[in-house]
Amino acid sequence: MPKQIILAAHFPGVNNQTVWSDPAAGSQIDFASFTHLARTAERGTFDFFFLAEGLRLREQRGRIHDLDVVGRPDTLTVLAALASVTTHLGLAGTLNATFREPYELARQLATLDHLSGGRSAWNVVTSSDAFTGENFRRGGYLDHALRYERAGEFVRTARELWDSWASDAVSGDRATGRYLAEADPGGFTHAGEQFDISGHFTVPRSPQGHPVVIQAGDSPDGRDFAAAHADLIFSRHGTLEAGQAFHADVRARVVRNGRAPDAVKILPGATVVLGDTDAEAQERAHHIRRQQVSPQTAILLLEQLWNRDLSGYDPEGPLPAQDPDVSADTISQGRTRFSRDPVATARQWRALAQEKGLGIRDLVIEVTGRQSFIGTPASVAEQMNHAVQSDAADGFILVPHLTPGGLDEFVDRVVPLLRERGVFRTGYTGTTLREHLGLAVPAPAGRGPVPA
Numbered sequence: 132m133p134k135q136i137i138l139a140a141h142f143p144g145v146n147n148q149t150v151w152s153d154p155a156a157g158s159q160i161d162f163a164s165f166t167h168l169a170r171t172a173e174r175g176t177f178d179f180f181f182l183a184e185g186l187r188l189r190e191q192r193g194r195i196h197d198l199d200v201v202g203r204p205d206t207l208t209v210l211a212a213l214a215s216v217t218t219h220l221g222l223a224g225t226l227n228a229t230f231r232e233p234y235e236l237a238r239q240l241a242t243l244d245h246l247s248g249g250r251s252a253w254n255v256v257t258s259s260d261a262f263t264g265e266n267f268r269r270g271g272y273l274d275h276a277l278r279y280e281r282a283g284e285f286v287r288t289a290r291e292l293w294d295s296w297a298s299d300a301v302s303g304d305r306a307t308g309r310y311l312a313e314a315d316p317g318g319f320t321h322a323g324e325q326f327d328i329s330g331h332f333t334v335p336r337s338p339q340g341h342p343v344v345i346q347a348g349d350s351p352d353g354r355d356f357a358a359a360h361a362d363l364i365f366s367r368h369g370t371l372e373a374g375q376a377f378h379a380d381v382r383a384r385v386v387r388n389g390r391a392p393d394a395v396k397i398l399p400g401a402t403v404v405l406g407d408t409d410a411e412a413q414e415r416a417h418h419i420r421r422q423q424v425s426p427q428t429a430i431l432l433l434e435q436l437w438n439r440d441l442s443g444y445d446p447e448g449p450l451p452a453q454d455p456d457v458s459a460d461t462i463s464q465g466r467t468r469f470s471r472d473p474v475a476t477a478r479q480w481r482a483l484a485q486e487k488g489l490g491i492r493d494l495v496i497e498v499t500g501r502q503s504f505i506g507t508p509a510s511v512a513e514q515m516n517h518a519v520q521s522d523a524a525d526g527f528i529l530v531p532h533l534t535p536g537g538l539d540e541f542v543d544r545v546v547p548l549l550r551e552r553g554v555f556r557t558g559y560t561g562t563t564l565r566e567h568l569g570l571a572v573p574a575p576a577g578r579g580p581v582p583a
Contacts, residue, residue, distance in 0.1 A: 133516075133520055133552075133553060133554050134519050134520055134525070134554065135554055135555065135556070135569075136515065136516065136519050136525075136526045136527075136549060136554050136555050137178050137396055137398060137525050137526025137527075137568060138172075138175070138177045138178055138526055138527060138529065138555070139172075139177060139178055139179045139180070139181050139221075139223070139398060139526070139527070139528040139529065140168055140169070140171070140172035140177050140179075140180050140181065140528075140529055140531075140538055141181045141183070141400065141528050141529060141530040141531075142164075142165060142168055142180065142181065142182050142183070142534070143159075143530060143531055143532065143533070143534050143537060144159060144183050144185070144203055148402070148423055148501070148530060148532060149423075149532060149533075149534065150419065150422040150423055150532045150533060151534075152422070153422060153532075153533060155533055155536060156533050156534055157534050157535050157536070158534070159203075159534055160203075160204055162209075162212060163535070164534050164535035165182075165209055165212070165213060165535070166213070166216050166535075167535035167536065168180065168531075168534070168535045168537075168538060169213050169216065169217050169220060170216065170217065171535075171536075171538050171539055171542055172220055172538065172542075173217050173218070173219060173220040174542055175538070175541070175542035175546045176219075176546070176555070176556050176557070176558060176559060177220060178220075178221055178526070178564065178567045178568060179220060179221025179222065179223045179250075179252060179343075179564055179567070180210075180213065180217075180220050180221065180222055180223065181223045181225075181254070181365075181528055182206050182209060182210060182222075182223065182224050182225065183203070183206075183225045183254075184203065184206045184224065184225040184226060184227065184256070185203040185465075186227060186230065186258075186263050186266060187262065187263045187265075187266050187465050188465070189463070189464060189465035190262075190463070190464040190465060191431055191434065191435075191462060191463050191464070192434075192440060192462050196431070196463075196465070206224035206225060206226060207224060207226070207239050207240075207243065209224075210222040210223075210224050210243055210247075210251070211242075211243055211246055214243065214246045214247035214250070215246075217247075217250075218248075219250070219559040219562065219567075220250065221250045221251075221252055221343070221564035221567060221568075222243065222247055222250050222251055222252065222564075223251075223252035223253070223254055223343070223345060224251075224252070224253065224254065225254040225256055226240075226253055226254065226255070226256070227256050227257070227258055228255050228256065228257055228281065228282040228285040228286070229257050229258045229264075229273055229278060229281065229282070230258065230263070230264065230266075230267045232326075233285050233288040233289050233292065233321075233326055233328070234292065234328055234330075234332075236253075236285075236289065237288070237289040237292040237293060237332070238292075238332070238333060238334055240253055240289070240342045241292075241293060241332075241334040241337045241342070242334055243342070244337035244338060244339060244342050245334065245335075245337050245338065248338055248562055248563070249337065249338030249339035249562060249563030249564065249565070250339075250562075250563060250564045251337075251339075251342040251343070251564070252342055252343035252344070252345055252362075252363075252564055253342050253343070253344055253345065254345040254346070254347060254365065255282055255285075255286060255344060255345065255346050255356075255360070255361070256347065257278035257279060257281070257282045257348075258273075258278065260464075260465075262464040262465055263465060279348075279352045279353070279355075279356050280324070280325070281325045282356060283356060283359065283360060284323050284324065284325040284326060285325070285326070286344060286360045287323075287360075288321050288323070288326050288328070290341055290573070291319055291321055292319055292332045293332075293336065293337065293340065293341050293342075293573075294336075294341075294573075295316070295317045295318060295319045295331075295332045296316045296317050296332065296334075296335045296336040297312075297313060297316065297336065298336045298340070298574075299312055300312055300313045300316040300317075300335060300336065301316075301335050315331075316331075316335070317331040317332040317333065317335075318330075318331055319331070319332055338562075338563055339563040339564060339565045339566075339572055340565075340572045340573040340574065341573045343362045343363060343564050343565060343568065343570065344360060344361050344362050344363070345361060345362065345363040345364070345365055346360065346361040346363075346364055346365070347364065347365035347366075347367075349366070349367060349368075349377075354380065354381055354384055355384060357381065357384075357395060358381060358384035358385045358387070358388050358390070358395065359388045361395055362394070362395060362396065362568070362570055363395065363396045363397075363398060363568070364381060364395060364396070364397045364398065365398060365399075365400065365528055366397050366398060366399040366400070366524070367399065367400065367501075368399055368502075368523075369399060369401070369501060369502030369503075370502070370523075371517075371518060371521060371523045372523075373523075374397075374399060374518065374523030374524050375521065375522055375523045377397065378397055378522050378523060378524070379522075381395060381397060382395075394570075396525040396526065396568060396570075397524055397525050398524060398525060398526050398527055398528050399502055399524050399527060399528070400501055400502065400527070400528045400529075400530050401501060401502045401503065401504060401515075401527040401528070401529055401530065402500075402501050402502070402503045402504070402529070402530055402531070402532065403503070403504045403505075403511060403529060403531075403541050403545070404416040404419060404503065404504075404505045405506070405507065405508055405511060405540055405541070405544060405545070406506070406507060407507065408507060409505075409506045409507060409510060412505045412506045412507065413505055416503065416505045419532055420496045420500065421492075421496070422532075423496075423532060424492060424495050424496045424499065426446035426447070426492055427446075428495075429446045429491050429492040429495040429496075430442060430444060430446055430491065432495050432499060433450070433451075433491055433495060434462060434463065435462075435463045436455055436470065436473050436476060436477060436480075437451055437455045437456065437473070437477065438455050438456040438457070438459060438461055438462055438463075438473065439451070439453075439455070439456050439462070440462070444491060445490075445491070446490070446491050446492040447490040447491065447492055447493075448490055448491060449484070449490065449491070450477075450480060450481055450484055450491055450494065454473075454474045454477055454478075455473035455474055455476075455477050457473055457474060480494060480498060483497065483498070501530060502527075508544040508545045508548055509548060511545055512545050512548035512549050512552065515527065515545075515549070516549065516552055516554050519554070520554075529541065
């Protein structure tokens with residue numbers, strides 16, 4: 132049997148991938164936009180809806196980054212509201228493990244799991260930068276080397292809380308008048324390096340046991356964290372070869388952690404551009420990329436690597452001759468750097484620009500693109516299926532460039548072709564996200580997992 136493709140819909144927040152200026156673009160914050168994308172994904176029987184998080188507006192050269200001006204609403208609030216307008220679609224949110232506490236977040240996610248009937252997921256992210264931390268009581272306190280140490284204990288603690296209630300703890304026996312089957316459900320004590328808490332968890336065991344845990348780090352520490360804790364990985368590897376290498380590396384780490392090799396699903400982010408012919412699709416893709424990377428955006432993105440004020444440079448002209456400034460504080464706050472070695476990356480970019488005759492804007496377009504599937508609906512369906520059957524991915528998190536209708540065409544024209552190939556569901560057969568993904572339902576310690 133061929134592998135079944137996992138599909139998720141990423142709500143496109145304001146960033147350099149989103150074309151907010153397009154006449155077809157709508158609000159980034161109006162609930163109708165979230166509803167439209169979620170319902171489109173559910174109509175296409177996607178596995179889940181994915182919402183990113185921004186805890187502070189990004190800045191560049193001391194000013195609010197122009198692409199962030201509308202901000203980003205609270206993730207959990209939006210997902211809870213979407214639970215009321217969807218029935219099967221998983222609801223995944225990026226939630227920071229550095230600036231929250233396990234009891235608080237475990238309670239919120241368990242509540243979302245109950246409200247949605249077992250459809251919640253948590254994308255665990257970390258942060259060590261003082262810039263974001265300034266918005267919080269303990270801003271900037273966490274050393275970069277400790278971020279995964281805290282995150283690992285955070286996830287373990289959350290799972291202890293979710294496991295503190297047995298699945299049959301609430302009996303509601305009207306005949307005997309006994310509501311609880313256990314005398315003291317929800318009791319927990321956790322004493323560790325990062326957290327020392329005890330008490331009673333207030334939310335009974337949720338429909339899928341634990342919310343699905345997602346992770347997106349790509350460093351060696353990030354991969355180890357995912358292999359030990361995650362159910363899904365949001366990957367950035369776009370080519371077939373890079374995806375296969377990442378897939379194999381993660382699988383080996385998963386096995387070393389005593390887990391089944393397929394216990395973690397790998398989903399790269401991807402964009403899709405369709406056309407009635409391959410040539411038309413390529414033309415549309417070129418137009419979209421130039422919308423995404425305007426002249427102003429090209430300079431802003433280049434500044435993030437060079438760490439210099441490049442506002443005087445011609446976006447269509449050559450790259451700076453001088454190397455990036457690695458000695459000064461970064462001029463870009465709230466963004467992940469392009470590279471851990473900016474000087475080496477700048478040299479690679481110069482070589483690429485010289486080889487292909489690219490100015491700044493075209494070079495930025497070349498090096499910042501996500502994995503893209505471009506072509507007719509039939510060719511895109513074949514490309515996606517080939518990547519999954521070749522173990523370069525288990526599916527894809529689709530990132531449209533338009534809000535909120537960016538997935539409409541994919542659902543109408545590509546999903547039916549994937550179904551014809553027998554690699555994507557024709558309807559939901561379960562109600563929880565774990566059922567959609569074929570993941571086992573975790574059981575409290577000592578009871579063993581419940582088969583999917």
